[in-house]
Amino acid sequence: LLALSPDDRYDGNGTNGAFLYSAKPKSATVMLTEDETRDWYDNYDERMSMYSGAFFMNRAGLVLGDVKASWAVTDFFRPGVIVGAAAVLEPDNALGNRFVGVEADVDLEFTYKKLLEVHLVGGALVPGQAGGALVNRIGPFDRIQTDPIYMAEVSLALNY
Secondary structure, rough: EEEEEEOOOOOOOOOOOOOEOOOOOOOOOOOOOOOOOOOOOOOOHHHHHHHEEOOOOOOOOOOEEEEEEEEOOOOEEEEEEEEEEOOOOHHHHHHHOEEEEEEEEEEEEEEEEOOEEEEEEEEEEEEOOOHHHHHHHOOOHHOOOOEEEEEEEEEEEOOO
C-alpha cells in the first residue's frame, strides 16, 4: 500500500500539504509506478505529479494498493501476476474525479543458474477519470479520455 498526502483544493494559497516523493516505491505495478525491471521514467505516479527539485509532488495525493503472486513451476521458470489499483485523495485537484485506474500484468521469469534472467511482461492499465484528468495534456476534451493502455516488455539480464 502506498499513500501520498494531497494538497488542499486551493492552488496558490501559500500552503502546500502534498508529499514530496522520490517515485521509487516498493510497488509491484509496472505502469502505475516504477517498473523495477526497466524504469521508463513515464509511470503514472510521475506523470500525475509536478517535478519539484529532485522529487515529485502530486497535488491530488495518491493511494495505491497492489498485490503480486508468483510461484516456481521449475528451477528455471517462475510465472507471476500483478494487480494494482489507485485513487486520488483530493478529487478537487483531479477535475472532481477520484479513480486513477486499475492495472493487471503477467510476468514470466526464466532464470539459468542465477547467471541469466529473462522477463516477458505483458500488461494493461484501464485508467479512470482522475487518471485521465491528471495525465492527458492536449486539450479540455482529451482530459476525460480513459482509453485502455497496453504494454509488452522483454528484458534480459546477465549477472556476473
